[in-house]
Amino acid sequence: MNGIQPPTIEYGQLMPLLLVFGAAIVGVLIEAFAPRYLRKAIHVPLTMLTLLGAFGLVIVQVLRDGVPTAAVAMGAIAVDGPSLFIWGVILVLSVVSVLLINDDDNFVASAAAVPGSPDEEEAIARGGAHTEVYPLALFAIGGMMLFAASNDLLIMFVGLEVMSLPLYLLCGLARRRRLLSQESSVKYFLLGAFSSAFFLYGMAMIYGYAGTVDLGGINDALGRVGGQDTLLYLGTALLGVGLFFKIGAAPFQAWKPDVYQGAPTPITALMASGTLVAAFGAVLRVFWVALGNLDWDWRPVMWGIAILTMIVGAILAITQTDIKRMLAYSSIAHAGFLLTGVIATGEATQNANSLSALLFYLLAYGITTVGAFAVVTMVRDAGGEAGHLSRWAGLGKRSPALAGIFAFFLLAFAGIPLTSGFFGKYAVFAAAVAGGALPLVVVGVVSSAIAAFFYVRVIVLMFFSEPAADGPTIAVPSAGTAAVVALAAAATVVLGVYPQPVFDLADAAASSLFVR
């Protein structure tokens, strides 16, 4: 021991992360010091510029320095190819979600006022909405980036909490149907805290087994430590519970429909896209990097979970009557499709193929999801968004363009050719077949067919039934919302017709796999 060595931190490579967290802290200061009427005018450009700037930094880093080959910050964070791709995806999805968040009509005027009380009326009369949404969203986005790039379990836990805690609060801030919103917030919080306690205990068991929480160190310990298998298996299972909860895999999917329905729709869009991407990044790191040599042991369990997730998601979606709940179950089914790619491991080329397919799928699915939720915010009646499916009857006759775009998004979810969803599914299933998971692919295709049934049912409802006399109106979209819908539709078309550049990018990101 020669005194304390100061840690080295590669600020350059961590810049996108530091920028997002820095802006979030500045956002908190704005809340504290700027007068109320100015806050939104400061927050909107600050948030947008931060996210676009961070995206720019990611691109600059790739072009200038290439992909780093070692973990940074004393091995705590891995800024490798998959990380950089996932950061880019998360930042793009966040930018479009923040465009939706800018719409004033989605967030509560005063969260502290009891619904229906004079206080609330006063707050609504005063106008505006909570601007705390912006720093909270930035913290959540920063947490997502950290979660997906962490190279040791402690950082992963911190990232998980930094991502989740703001989201718990954001879920409770819907402007209308506040009881539902608060209920979704409580449910998400209690179940989320429960699952992260499991994650933490799993981490303790793995630490007990390996003597380190570094992902590469755990992998080394797999070949070295003997006679401690109980700790290892217990730890793996408990870590898995925590991670599978976050991606909403069955049997840990129960929170997803409730939270997606109750939360303000822009926040649902952010959760459904960004959280899923980040959580898959973390799942891949834990099961491929730390526990990669244990794959014969975790693979059978993950087979079961993937099959259950696909079937539960597809079948329960059929019985839904609320559009946001239906999209939530569709997201569960998609988590199952993605898991088939996680299972398809093998030698290095096989891993790189699976990884690149997963990265493409996450981008394609995320952007279509944000677009679909953007359409949901526009179909309104007197009480806010018209969530019930019966209210969507005949939408194609009232507003053919909007209904057409929504139908297109649904077809992309179903994986019809010429949409991004087709190539995403094709790539993941092809990788799974190559990885020897043919039965899983069969289940995947069957549940895709079941899922296609309820997507088509919504399309039929929109175009081939008579509109109700007092049906919902289509809100004139704000510039931001219109831009989101247009962008998502364009991305879905481009990735469906000419996906090669993005596939090449994903291949390049995946080729070197994860650093250790």
Place this chain on the structure above:
Amino acid sequence: MTTHYLVLSALLFAIGAVGVLVRRNAIVVFMCVELMLNACNLAFVTFARQHGNLDGQIIAFFVMVVAAAEVVVGLAIIVTIFRTRRSASVDDANLLKY
């Protein structure tokens, strides 16, 4: 004799987990989650002693900070729903289903 501490930690964790599942008051459920986190801390510190390195003790500090942040967020959410419904029972929050 670190095994005893591990057994105690497992017991605390199990008590917490069962409490989350059977108790009805959101505050009590939340306290049970905190108990689970503290069980994790005990396990970390014990393993740190076993392995003779400091990682586990440092992790315990991180967990304490995260748990404190979680209390802030959790109590805010639970107090809000209590003021709306005059009840903190998790059974009463039943509008979202199926």
